[in-house]
Amino acid sequence: MHELLPFMLALIVLIVLIEMLAGKLKIAYPILLVVVGLLISFIPGLPTIQIDPNLIFFIFLPPLLFEAAWSISFKEMKKWWRIISSFAFVVVFFSALTVALLTNYFIPGFTLALGFLLGGIVSPPDAVSTGAIMKFVKIPKATSAILEGESLLNDASSLIIVRFALVAVGTGQFIFQTAIVEFSWMVIGGIGIGLIGGWLFIQAHKRLPTDAPSDIVFTLVEPYLLYWAAEQVHSSGVLAVVAGGLLLSGNRLSFLSSSSRIKGFSFWEALIFILNGIVFMIIGLALPEIVKGLRADGIPLSKAIFYGGLVTAILIATRMISSYGAMIATILFRPSVTPGRGLSRRRRLGMPLLLGWTGMRGVVSLAAALSIPLALPNGEPFPHRNLILFITFTVILLTLLIQGLTLPYFIKRSKLFDYGRELSEDDAKMKVKNHLVVETIRVLKEKQKKGLYNDPHLQKMIDQWEYKISQPEHLRMTESAKQNYLELLEGQRQFVAGLKDDPELHEEYINWQIYQIDLEEERIRLL
Incomplete structure (x- = not known):
């Protein structure tokens, strides 16, 4: 541990410097972090970072989701809930299904269960990358609200798919009735635990003689307890954190003092920045180790790169198609809540293109891929584990580089998006x-x-x-x-x-x- 500490401290300092450089270059900092992490990993003599999947899920995911729930506009989320729900659930499932079918066809020995596992891992876009990129461009608030709302919910839907796919791979069977019951409990139980836990925390803030430091500590503990409680009863910890976070956020004026809000904002801004920085740096640092595992399995690197590129293309195409499908359905059934009303026809048709191109992958895909066990319940090695890890890392890297670098240019040069009737x-x-x-x-x-x-x-x-x-x-x-x-x-x-x-x-x-x-x-x- 003492040998690793200087390396970790140096990484944190490097993350801060990279963020400064990204601001100067007007590039989203997750992109530079992944690239720099990849370059650093080739330096000989550096300590190898062993990534515990439980560490990433439990340490990183709850606070990241909780902060996102505090930042989003609940009013806008209610307004666009139909489109947000379609992207967060229908589009995620459609993406996972498409990946499952095509990988089953193209990759030898890749079953549908493995395909669904990979599809669930790589289907959720990363909110951090999208948010970092949007700082450098202006988009309509309706589009921004849809992207933020989607990012809160798609993690839960994708992790539910991953959980069921792992069971199917491990047991070799999939019982539809049981899956429906378990899925319902994961959704209902997760939301219920989040709302009950959030209410209890509000009462604690109100009734206890808290000050700003103790309020901040409470808000740090809250997402972890909500996530842990939901996972203990096999419901969705992600939905529990999101539901609890939204409830607390909507009532923050009733139980937090102005001092707690001011100091808490600064604390959470710094915490989320460093957590995101570490995760994206880990993505780059871990790729060479995954390549070694791939070679140990006898899979040529060229084939693995081809599979990674194929899955990336599938995800981009699927999201594009889904974006236009969601817009058409909204125009037909609920034209009054269509994003971009008041814009020209050309600009309205361009909005789904933006939504489709904001599909950068990141922390959730990384954590889900690393959560795959080394062996099946019967003791046999988990099939194609290293290939799934490599494809996941490839998808993260390609979407960050291709979509992440081109999205600001695309928005600025195309001039597809303006504010319409929206106030400046x-x-x-x-x-x-x-x-x-x-x-x-x-x-x-x-x-x-x-x-x-x-x-x-x-x-x-x-x-x-x-x-x-x-x-x-x-x-x-x-x-x-x-x-x-x-x-x-x-x-x-x-x-x-x-x-x-x-x-x-x-x-x-x-x-x-x-x-x-x-x-x-x-x-x-x-x-």
Whole structure:
């Protein structure tokens, strides 16, 4: 362990540096992490990283899903639930079925059960990669909501397929009635445990005298407990984490203080970044070991690469077809909730193309592939395990490089996507501010009518807010004004820090004032 620690610390520092470089190059950092990890793995003398599949599932997956559930808009998820459900369940199953049929035909000795296992492993797109890429391009909010909602649910559906396929490979049989009952319990039990557990955590936050640090610790423990509890009763831990996360997210204002929300946001942002970075680096580091196992099985590398490319092509084509199928079905049966209403016909037809091209694979596919046991229940080696691992790594690498690198260029150059009737970001923020000003004036005047006429501060607040609504341009801060204000805040910070030499002032109060200035700076940067 002591020998491995310096290597792991060096990897973490490298992940941070790569993220900085990716921002400069405007490339999604998961792409660079996989490539750099692959290059590092060829350096002689480096320690071999043994990957425990249970470690990846239990350590990495719950917090990643939990944070995604906190970030998504539940309102948008409800609005687009039909398309999200079709992508998260129907499209995943269709992709797994297509992979199963074609690999059974093309790969010698590859049974349908093995095909479904591989299909379930590689079918769910990775939310992290898509989100990292979307930072560099603008897409309609409806499309973004669909992608985020899909990413929350497709992991659960794919892992359910993997679980049933492993049983079929191990036992050599598949009982449909039993599978339906188990599938129903996995879905219903997972969601139920997530909602009950989420409610209990909300009560704990409300009833216990928590502060910001303890609230943050609770939110870190919550996804792990939800996942563990669901898995103990053989339901879906992924759905439990997602359901619990959505419930907690929707009620966060009722049980978390402003301090807990501010500090918790920073904590989770850093945690998720480093977890994602480690997983994507592991993908690149582990590929040479998989190649060694492939050669030990006597499978030529050229054939394995061909199979990996074939499965990648199948997945891309299947997602494209499914995207247009989902849109056609929505137009026919629910035209009022079709994404892109108000756009031109050309742009509406282009939206499924975007959805189809956002199929980069990542952490869930890696964890699912590594969870394949070394041997069957009867003691025989698991058939084609190394080939399945290699194909999975190939799919992850190719989709990240091909789709990940071309997606921003495709969006920018094609000009297929605009906002249609959707407000721009600036106009939307201004509308929210205007609503807030009107409501603030109403509340203040209502208080004034109740007899608070002699309060000079109340009248001053009313005058200030009325001035803002009469001069809307003052609600919008220009870049130059923002920069000037930030420089002023930096000057205030330096001045207050200099007060530490005053013997009458305790450093605690000086640090408190600096924290207030920091909060103000964060507020201004978000304008």
